[in-house]
Amino acid sequence: MTCDTSETQMRIGEVAEAAGTTAKTLRFYEEQGLLPEAERTPSGYRDYTPEAVVRIDFIHRGQAAGLTLAQIKQILDIRDGGEIPCGHVRDLLDARLADIDRQIADLLALRDNVAALRDAAAEPEPETCNADEVCRYL
Amino acid sequence: MTCDTSETQMRIGEVAEAAGTTAKTLRFYEEQGLLPEAERTPSGYRDYTPEAVVRIDFIHRGQAAGLTLAQIKQILDIRDGGEIPCGHVRDLLDARLADIDRQIADLLALRDNVAALRDAAAEPEPETCNADEVCRYL
DNA sequence: ATGGACCTTCTCCTGTACTGGAAGGTCCAT
DNA sequence: ATGGACCTTCCAGTACAGGAGAAGGTCCAT
Numbered sequence: 262m263t264c265d266t267s268e269t270q271m272r273i274g275e276v277a278e279a280a281g282t283t284a285k286t287l288r289f290y291e292e293q294g295l296l297p298e299a300e301r302t303p304s305g306y307r308d309y310t311p312e313a314v315v316r317i318d319f320i321h322r323g324q325a326a327g328l329t330l331a332q333i334k335q336i337l338d339i340r341d342g343g344e345i346p347c348g349h350v351r352d353l354l355d356a357r358l359a360d361i362d363r364q365i366a367d368l369l370a371l372r373d374n375v376a377a378l379r380d381a382a383a384e385p386e387p388e389t390c391n392a393d394e395v396c397r398y399l
Numbered sequence: 400m401t402c403d404t405s406e407t408q409m410r411i412g413e414v415a416e417a418a419g420t421t422a423k424t425l426r427f428y429e430e431q432g433l434l435p436e437a438e439r440t441p442s443g444y445r446d447y448t449p450e451a452v453v454r455i456d457f458i459h460r461g462q463a464a465g466l467t468l469a470q471i472k473q474i475l476d477i478r479d480g481g482e483i484p485c486g487h488v489r490d491l492l493d494a495r496l497a498d499i500d501r502q503i504a505d506l507l508a509l510r511d512n513v514a515a516l517r518d519a520a521a522e523p524e525p526e527t528c529n530a531d532e533v534c535r536y537l
Numbered sequence: 538a539t540g541g542a543c544c545t546t547c548t549c550c551t552g553t554a555c556t557g558g559a560a561g562g563t564c565c566a567t
Numbered sequence: 568a569t570g571g572a573c574c575t576t577c578c579a580g581t582a583c584a585g586g587a588g589a590a591g592g593t594c595c596a597t
Contacts, residue, residue, distance in 0.1 A: 274573065284574085289555060304563055306574055322537045326513050330554070336534060347520060350534050354517040361510045365503060372499045375464050379492040382485060399460045399474070399488060412543065422544085427585060442593055444544055468584070544593065551586075562575065567568100 271309045273299075280317035287317070295320060295334050297341075327357055409447045411437075418455035425455070433458060433472050435479075465495050 273284045280287075287307075290296045296316060299307035316337070323333035332353055339346035378399065411422045418425075425445075428434045434454060437445035454475070461471035470491055477484035516537065 272574075283556085285556065286554085288575095293554090302563095304574085306563080319534070319537060324554095326516055326537060327509055329552095336537070340534065346534055350537060351517065351520040354513055354520055358510065358513050358517055361506055361513060365506045365510065368499055368503045368506065371465055372496065372503065375492055375496050375499060378464055379489065379496055382489040382492055399457060399464060410544075421586085423587090424585065426546095431584090440593095442544085444593080462584095467582095539597090541596095542594085545591080547589080547591105549587085549589105551584105553582095556581075557579085559578085560576090562573100564573075565571095567570090 269311055270300075271311065271313070273307045273309065276309045276313050276317070279311075279314045281321070282317065287313075290317070290320065290330075293330060293334065295330060295337060326354065327361065328353060407449055408438075409449065409451070411445045411447065414447045414451050414455070417449075417452045418459070420455065420459075425451075428455070428458065428468075431468060431472065433468060433475060464492065465499065466491060 271279070273287055277284045277287055287296065291298060296313065299309050299313070302308050319337075320330070320333050323336070324330075336346045336350055336353070339349055409417070411425055415422045415425055425434065429436060434451065437447050437451070440446050457475075458468070458471055461474070462468075474484045474488055474491070477487055
């Protein structure tokens with residue numbers, strides 16, 4: 262069982278498809294420091310190992326949790342530095358949770374306001390609109 | 400009682416302060432078509448009537464209802480065209496409400512996911528982290 | 538007449554996560 | 568040798584609502 266790793270090298274398009282994204286996005290991630298600079302073939306093509314797909318999957322899981330690419334990069338940087346990013350992940354998730362709760366509270370308040378305005382505007386008496394105001398419903 | 404309207408003219412800075420915004424923002428609104436092109440003094444200064452403040456207040460109320468400037472402009476354009484924008488306002492508020500509800504539902508679902516991840520990450524056993532994965536909590 | 542506060546236009550920048558396109562190089566099959 | 572699919576780089580733009588700052592003109596009081 263000789264396993265030659267060079268056989269498993271992948272071009273950017275293959276990696277992109279395997280990870281469910283596009284080659285352009287992968288170049289963008291590399292530029293942003295989320296993916297390490299890929300090896301190159303003699304002709305300059307990026308040459309990935311299958312681990313790249315794992316890393317991109319992680320990025321997608323982070324995004325699904327509502328983390329920004331900058332935050333995901335922080336985690337990746339810690340791990341790349343040899344440390345275990347659990348503590349940082351915990352902090353980020355805590356902050357993200359507080360943020361989500363705040364957004365939900367804001368949206369619920371906004372919902373009440375807009376619902377009240379909409380109900381007022383639902384009265385079919387446009388003739389009472391005053392030309393002095395732009396719209397009495399807002 | 401002779402009322403000379405020219406006495407009530409306002410410079411952009413005054414209008415901005417009265418409306419709780421900045422001169423820069425008012426020039427931006429004008430450029431975007433939310434404010435009509437202001438009269439000019441002989442030296443080129445914008446010369447507003449107090450009605451401008453009313454219009455800016457309306458813009459702010461629209462923003463508070465979560466409308467975009469483009470949507471607010473639609474309302475303003477209808478009114479400026481001599482029509483009563485009640486129906487359109489109603490439609491916009493309806494759409495906005497549906498949008499808010501969707502956002503709230505999305506955030507609640509996201510909240511559950513993130514809370515579950517955070518709870519998992521709260522277990523103080525980082526030594527079980529596997530180096531093969533970037534982070535087992537995400 | 539000079540300083541400071543205000544005004545004008547102009548262009549570029551912010552953050553987020555990409556996406557589109559141009560111009561050119563490479564790989565492989567026919 | 569030629570066509571098409573793939574790759575490379577770089578530049579620019581998307582949506583949103585302004586903000587930053589430069590270079591210059593104006594108004595008013597001292």
